[in-house]
Amino acid sequence: MEAMKGAIFDLDGVLVDTAKYHYLAWKKLADQLGIDFTEADNEQLKGVSRVRSLEILLELGGIEKDELEQSRLRELKNNWYLAFIKDMTEKELLAGAKEYLLQLREEGVKISLGSASKNAISILKSLNIYELFDEIIDGTKVANAKPDPEVFLKAAEGLGLKPNECVVFEDAQAGVQAGKSAGMYVVGIGTKENLPEADEVVAGLYQLVKS
Ligand code: BG6
Ligand code: MG
Numbered sequence: 001m002e003a004m005k006g007a008i009f010d011l012d013g014v015l016v017d018t019a020k021y022h023y024l025a026w027k028k029l030a031d032q033l034g035i036d037f038t039e040a041d042n043e044q045l046k047g048v049s050r051v052r053s054l055e056i057l058l059e060l061g062g063i064e065k066d067e068l069e070q071s072r073l074r075e076l077k078n079n080w081y082l083a084f085i086k087d088m089t090e091k092e093l094l095a096g097a098k099e100y101l102l103q104l105r106e107e108g109v110k111i112s113l114g115s116a117s118k119n120a121i122s123i124l125k126s127l128n129i130y131e132l133f134d135e136i137i138d139g140t141k142v143a144n145a146k147p148d149p150e151v152f153l154k155a156a157e158g159l160g161l162k163p164n165e166c167v168v169f170e171d172a173q174a175g176v177q178a179g180k181s182a183g184m185y186v187v188g189i190g191t192k193e194n195l196p197e198a199d200e201v202v203a204g205l206y207q208l209v210k211s
Contacts, residue, residue, distance in 0.1 A: 004185075006159045006166040007104050008152055010047065011115035011138075013171035014189050014205070015097045016127060019046060021084040026057060029077045035061030043194070047172025049116045049145035050074050082119070088126045096206025101132045103209060110134045112155035114168065116145055135159050146174040149182035156182070169205070170198070 013019035023042045030037035041060055045053040054074055058065060065073065090098075104111055112135035113120060120138035124130040135158035137151050144150045156166045168179030171189040176198045179186035187208075188198030195201055202208060 004109055004165070004167045006110045006112065006156060006161040008112045008114040008155045008166050008168045008179075008184070009101075010168075010170045010172065010175050010189075011113060011117055011120050011123065013046065013094075014169050015094060015101075015129070016088075016123060017092050017094055018085060018088075018123065019171065021081055022046075024084060025077045025081040026053065028080055029073060030057060030061070033057075033061060033063060033073075035063065037061075043173065047116060047146045047170065047175035047178075049139055050078065050118065052145045078119075085119075085123065085126075088123065090128050093127055093129070094206075095204050096209045098129055098132075099209045100205040101129060105132060110159040110161065112159050113137060114151045114155040115139065116142075116151065146172070147177035147181065149178045152179055152182040152184060156184075170195075173197070 009015055012022060023039065026042065026045060027037055035057060037057065037060065044056050048056065051074065054070055101111060111133050113133055114137050116139045118139040121136065135155055137155045137158060141154065142151045152168055153163065156163050163183040166184045168184045168186045169189060170176050170179055170186060173195060176186050176188055176195050180197055186198045188195030188201040189204060190201060192201045
């Protein structure tokens with residue numbers, strides 16, 4: 001890796017503790033559809049778009065639904081998810097997230113979001129960190145879901161940087177793959193067992209904050 005000039009952050013599970021609410025909302029839908037769905041199954045949905053997540057859930061249950069019904073189910077899940085996060089404040093930021101963003105800004109590193117979520121902008125605003133981003137690439141701006149590298153390549157382009165000048169911060173297997181396919185250095189947030197393809201793994205951004 002060249003010196004880090006750009007940092008590209010996934011949102012859910014990296015900056016904010018929303019991964020649990022995505023899981024709870026998918027779990028509620030799975031229960032309603034009679035699909036057995038565990039937290040281990042949920043690893044496959046992390047980082048993946050809403051459309052693809054539902055497809056995976058239906059595949060797990062061996063159930064087929066037409067596009068109209070799928071769109072109704074996605075809306076149902078998203079409404080439950082939005083109800084879970086409606087009163088979200090800065091308290092839901094993961095440990096060290098804001099401090100690390102501020103540290104990078106002080107070091108002159110450009111910052112982008114690289115998230116599959118279509119709810120990203122409203123979440124960043126509720127968390128009071130929207131202003132810290134030079135670029136935001138979210139689920140409304142990409143055609144191909146992670147593990148496709150599109151989201152990260154667009155983020156680098158938006159920052160005016162080459163892929164190998166950017167570092168990706170990701171908690172999902174699909175996101176780590178996307179970052180590697182984009183030709184970027186990837187810092188996994190989680191455990192080595194969960195994210196074996198990451199270049200390095202930390203438990204949380206708090207480990208990267210200089211004291
Ligand atoms: C990703 C999450 O960041 O965004 C996934 O890891 C989620 O769990 C995806 O499905 C899409 O998010 P949203 O908010 O558009 O449903
Ligand atoms: Mg994530």
